[in-house]
Amino acid sequence: MAQDVLPPCHAACPALTDTREYVRAVADGRYEDALDILLAANPMSAVCGRICHHPCEEACRRSSVDSPVSLRAIKRFVTDATREYRSHRVPGRAPSSGRKVAVVGSGPAGLAAALDLSLSGVDVVVYERDERPGGMLGATIPRYRLPYEVVEEDIDDIRRAGVEIKTGVEIGTDIGLQDLCRDYDAVVLALGLAESRSLAVPGVDLDGVHLAIDFLRRARAGGMERLNGSVLVVGGGNVAMDVARTAVRLGAEDVTAVALESVDEMPAHKWEIDEAHEEGVKIINSYGPVEFTGDGRVAEAVFRRCTRVFDDGGRFAPEYDDADRISLPADTVVLAIGQSADTVAIKGAGIEESAPGRIKAGPGARTSADGVFLAGEVMTGPGSAVEAVASGHRTAAAVLEYLGVPPAPLVHVMPSSPAVPDIEDIPEDVRGRMSRIARVSSPMRSPAARAASFEEVEGTLSEAEARKEAARCVACGLGAEVDPDKCVGCYTCVRICPYGVATVGHTAAEAPAEACLTCGLCAAECPAAAISLQRFGRGLVHERLARALELNPGARVAVLLCQNALASRRFLTSQQAGNGPPAAIVPLPCVERLAAVDIMAPFESGAEKVFLVHCGDACVYPEGRGRFEQTVSRAAALLKAAGLRDDALNVWFGRIESEQDLERIYADSTRVGPREAADR
Amino acid sequence: MIVGQQKSLDDIWRMIAPFSRVLVVGCNECMAAAHAGGEAEVAELASALRIRARNEGRELEVFEFTPKRLCEPEYVAEVLAEVARCKADLVLSLACGVGVNSVADQAADLFVLPAVDTLFMGTGAEHGVWLEYCAGCGECVLEYTGGLCPVARCSKGLMAGPCGGTRDDGSCEVSPDVPCVWKLILERATRLGTRERLLEMPLFKNWSKSSSGSPRRLVREDLRIPTEDCKEGDTR
Ligand SMILES: Cc1cc2nc3c(=O)[nH]c(=O)nc-3n(C[C@H](O)[C@H](O)[C@H](O)COP(=O)(O)OP(=O)(O)OC[C@H]3O[C@@H](n4cnc5c(N)ncnc54)[C@H](O)[C@@H]3O)c2cc1C
Ligand code: SF4
Ligand code: SF4
Ligand code: SF4
Ligand code: SF4
Numbered sequence: 017m018a019q020d021v022l023p024p025c026h027a028a029c030p031a032l033t034d035t036r037e038y039v040r041a042v043a044d045g046r047y048e049d050a051l052d053i054l055l056a057a058n059p060m061s062a063v064c065g066r067i068c069h070h071p072c073e074e075a076c077r078r079s080s081v082d083s084p085v086s087l088r089a090i091k092r093f094v095t096d097a098t099r100e101y102r103s104h105r106v107p108g109r110a111p112s113s114g115r116k117v118a119v120v121g122s123g124p125a126g127l128a129a130a131l132d133l134s135l136s137g138v139d140v141v142v143y144e145r146d147e148r149p150g151g152m153l154g155a156t157i158p159r160y161r162l163p164y165e166v167v168e169e170d171i172d173d174i175r176r177a178g179v180e181i182k183t184g185v186e187i188g189t190d191i192g193l194q195d196l197c198r199d200y201d202a203v204v205l206a207l208g209l210a211e212s213r214s215l216a217v218p219g220v221d222l223d224g225v226h227l228a229i230d231f232l233r234r235a236r237a238g239g240m241e242r243l244n245g246s247v248l249v250v251g252g253g254n255v256a257m258d259v260a261r262t263a264v265r266l267g268a269e270d271v272t273a274v275a276l277e278s279v280d281e282m283p284a285h286k287w288e289i290d291e292a293h294e295e296g297v298k299i300i301n302s303y304g305p306v307e308f309t310g311d312g313r314v315a316e317a318v319f320r321r322c323t324r325v326f327d328d329g330g331r332f333a334p335e336y337d338d339a340d341r342i343s344l345p346a347d348t349v350v351l352a353i354g355q356s357a358d359t360v361a362i363k364g365a366g367i368e369e370s371a372p373g374r375i376k377a378g379p380g381a382r383t384s385a386d387g388v389f390l391a392g393e394v395m396t397g398p399g400s401a402v403e404a405v406a407s408g409h410r411t412a413a414a415v416l417e418y419l420g421v422p423p424a425p426l427v428h429v430m431p432s433s434p435a436v437p438d439i440e441d442i443p444e445d446v447r448g449r450m451s452r453i454a455r456v457s458s459p460m461r462s463p464a465a466r467a468a469s470f471e472e473v474e475g476t477l478s479e480a481e482a483r484k485e486a487a488r489c490v491a492c493g494l495g496a497e498v499d500p501d502k503c504v505g506c507y508t509c510v511r512i513c514p515y516g517v518a519t520v521g522h523t524a525a526e527a528p529a530e531a532c533l534t535c536g537l538c539a540a541e542c543p544a545a546a547i548s549l550q551r552f553g554r555g556l557v558h559e560r561l562a563r564a565l566e567l568n569p570g571a572r573v574a575v576l577l578c579q580n581a582l583a584s585r586r587f588l589t590s591q592q593a594g595n596g597p598p599a600a601i602v603p604l605p606c607v608e609r610l611a612a613v614d615i616m617a618p619f620e621s622g623a624e625k626v627f628l629v630h631c632g633d634a635c636v637y638p639e640g641r642g643r644f645e646q647t648v649s650r651a652a653a654l655l656k657a658a659g660l661r662d663d664a665l666n667v668w669f670g671r672i673e674s675e676q677d678l679e680r681i682y683a684d685s686t687r688v689g690p691r692e693a694a695d696r
Numbered sequence: 697m698i699v700g701q702q703k704s705l706d707d708i709w710r711m712i713a714p715f716s717r718v719l720v721v722g723c724n725e726c727m728a729a730a731h732a733g734g735e736a737e738v739a740e741l742a743s744a745l746r747i748r749a750r751n752e753g754r755e756l757e758v759f760e761f762t763p764k765r766l767c768e769p770e771y772v773a774e775v776l777a778e779v780a781r782c783k784a785d786l787v788l789s790l791a792c793g794v795g796v797n798s799v800a801d802q803a804a805d806l807f808v809l810p811a812v813d814t815l816f817m818g819t820g821a822e823h824g825v826w827l828e829y830c831a832g833c834g835e836c837v838l839e840y841t842g843g844l845c846p847v848a849r850c851s852k853g854l855m856a857g858p859c860g861g862t863r864d865d866g867s868c869e870v871s872p873d874v875p876c877v878w879k880l881i882l883e884r885a886t887r888l889g890t891r892e893r894l895l896e897m898p899l900f901k902n903w904s905k906s907s908s909g910s911p912r913r914l915v916r917e918d919l920r921i922p923t924e925d926c927k928e929g930d931t932r
Contacts, residue, residue, distance in 0.1 A: 611736065
């Protein structure tokens with residue numbers, strides 16, 4: 017990357033997924049490359065495409081203009097669109113280092129660590145006590161959000177990279193940790209937080225009172241009986257929402273989540289709360305449980321008002337108003353108030369704990385025992401899948417260092433400092449000049465349909481939707497770069513930048529990365545050729561034209577095509593398949609950015625006719641349309657002067673919805689001659 | 697800056713008819729700022745020539761080169777090296793006339809042709825608009841006229857205006873596109889309270905210092921490096 021700061025979406029991803037690049041690859045129609053980019057950072061990409069809490073989107077700079085790019089949905093599109101490719105994809109391993117590592121726990125943290133170690137030539141065995149690998153992803157996250165086949169897709173990849181997974185083996189009971197320490201050069205404990213916390217209130221032992229993890233685990237395995245009557249969920253986090261929505265699907269007539277926190281303080285993500293609401297879950301805020309009553313089986317729950325959850329220092333220190341109590345009928349109660357580790361794995365191994373059930377973590381993810389490391393939530397506390405992956409990467413790096421094995425080139429090396437500098441927000445005056453473009457989100461089934469079964473609630477973007485959404489990304493940070501040696505200070509860039517970004521400094525023009533929207537109009541018009549656009553290099557047109565001509569030698573028609581005008585990659589790849597039209601198709605990230613000389617290039621190569629396909633209404637830079645039209649007129653005038661016919665250059669303003677109209681152009685490209693003026 | 701404009705492709709085509717290996721040479725200074733001959737315009741012209749040649753079935757090789765400027769001997773040396781490299785038989789200059797002269801002066805056996813009409817000294821007032829602001833008259837009168845040049849900006853070059861032809865909208869009777877500079881001069885002097893200064897303007901202007909005299913040259917003995925062969929006449 018040319019700059020040392022990242023786009024904020026990239027920097028915000030705990031695993032530092034190169035968001036901008038996979039989105040660009042989707043726009044290019046390079047879905048397989050997009051998958052490679054995703055997997056390079058996050059081996060659980062299919063999973064994360066479904067359930068990631070997507071901090072990347074929260075950070076996306078479009079948020080301040082309209083709404084963030086649907087990065088998670090695009091990621092999901094990529095993993096779904098490339099299953100076939102992925103099934104043949106075998107990541108290359110470094111030659112064997114002769115070292116062996118055992119990983120305990122097959123959640124995202126353990127798997128990510130195992131993958132990095134295996135790629136680096138370490139022999140890795142993952143021990144998992146469950147019958148199937150995946151940790152919480154496969155065991156408790158409800159099926160309606162994450163089908164297990166998706167978890168398997170990611171795990172298959174990891175297996176193909178040489179990781180062996182042994183399920184049904186519990187460390188600490190079936191095999192002692194000491195045995196692992198003896199048989200392996202290092203051990204990674206990625207135990208997760210397997211247990212739900214309980215409450216010290218009267219009645220928790222009554223029948224019908226469950227712990228969330230247990231409940232979800234049984235529900236996921238299909239072992240949870242149908243529910244009826246009222247279900248009370250105690251808790252206001254994401255797990256509580258999963259429990260509540262699962263209860264709805266198990267047949268409960270009335271599901272209420274009672275949260276200690278106020279609406280604004282609830283730890284659950286807003287979208288989880290919204291989806292639960294839509295499915296009929298009620299939420300009562302600011303009450304905490306006092307007791308559960310009933311005759312053998314729970315029948316009622318009593319709550320008191322919580323007046324304050326956190327103290328001034330932000331620590332959890334609830335205060336109550338005992339006078340304000342409510343009783344609610346409850347046929348079933350599920351406690352979803354937090355998780356703790358099950359540390360049976362270290363039983364008798366003499367590993368230091370900082371508190372009972374809390375394994376002490378030192379620098380470099382080390383435990384007190386030599387060669388025993390920690391990864392994932394058992395070390396970091398509760399978080400998300402992608403954070404667990406990031407933790408796994410970091411621990412793998414520490415283990416490799418311990419073993420003296422260099423990380424293989426494929427290993428995703430995380431910086432030691434979690435804070436990565438990123439380009440700041442789009443400045444306000446620039447924002448004000450940008451067009452608002454509607455976000456395309458994943459399709460959701462209707463709430464009623466969702467509530468009726470455990471089938472997946474969300475769908476995958478269609479190719480057209482994914483492409484349309486990818487086009488909204490402005491590739492932050494890949495904007496104009498001015499060569500100060502060439503700049504003559506003519507102010508052209510300043511005068512034409514539609515967003516008021518370019519300025520002329522003392523020595524030369526500047527387009528500050530945090531402000532530039534990477535439209536490239538200035539680069540197209542700089543008379544000194546001093547501006548290059550990182551997103552769209554000067555040589556790109558020639559490069560792609562040369563490739564198109566190679567595929568289609570002697571083509572008499574060339575199509576310079578904004579790839580955002582395409583609902584599918586059919587036209588981007590048809591030539592490769594050899595069944596395309598007899599035209600040199602040159603897909604480009606944008607045609608507004610073309611200079612007159614770029615438009616003329618195909619004629620130099622012998623084309624008799626050139627179609628310029630602009631993405632029309634799909635364009636993220638409608639502000640540049642006027643300049644584009646002027647550039648086209650300039651090119652047309654030059655071409656005319658060079659003796660070409662008036663109809664040699666044709667402009668077509670497309671729309672992603674009317675991709676099939678391109679057929680017309682292609683039909684046309686078979687006969688070179690006079691034609692109707694372009695569709696304008 | 698010096699402002700210029702590319703000649704029409706037809707004119708250029710006619711000029712280069714006898715040549716088969718053309719090096720298009722630009723100037724990445726004034727002519728770039730004038731959108732007439734920077735690296736981008738060099739590429740455009742070269743492309744247009746290639747396309748026309750292909751269209752007319754003519755053998756023509758077109759090369760491109762854009763030094764920073766073309767108005768100093770050192771830059772010409774760069775161009776000559778490029779000519780040798782691509783075995784060009786013509787330098788087609790998109791620099792101003794100074795560049796063309798420089799090449800012609802230094803390369804006795806090389807053809808050099810202008811693809812730009814050099815126009816004037818002026819300003820790029822807005823994208824796509826350039827205005828003449830200075831005529832290089834050799835004896836600046838801006839001291840008296842409040843910074844607005846009657847020599848360059850009055851259609852008749854009057855040294856004491858306005859002539860009486862100023863239109864109601866303030867434009868010059870010669871062309872509605874030209875604001876009457878004398879009107880502007882007077883207004884400005886009134887605003888700044890410097891109308892008497894106008895009266896101090898010398899009654900006679902020495903036009904021999906302008907381009908109407910013999911070719912101008914400037915020799916600064918305080919700067920000149922004294923060497924054996926640096927004699928009068930070398931600076932031509
Ligand atoms: C209900 C629920 C919903 C969630 N929803 C989301 C979500 O939508 N998005 C998101 O990003 N994150 C979500 N998470 C969080 C995410 O699942 C965790 O962050 C992640 O799974 C933690 O990974 P881990 O590898 O640290 O631990 P885990 O996934 O918990 O894996 C630990 C593994 O270690 C195994 N293990 C433990 N002890 C032993 C032993 N002694 N021997 C052998 N094996 C052992 C366990 O069986 C388990 O398989 C959710 C979590 C829960 C509980
Ligand atoms: S617009 Fe694209 S590059 Fe910029 S923050 Fe959003 S997703 Fe990232
Ligand atoms: S358009 Fe090019 S030459 Fe002119 S100021 Fe901008 S960078 Fe410099
Ligand atoms: S690339 Fe576009 S937004 Fe950036 S400086 Fe140039 S014209 Fe402005
Ligand atoms: S009208 Fe003004 S600008 Fe025109 S000729 Fe007369 S004095 Fe000069």
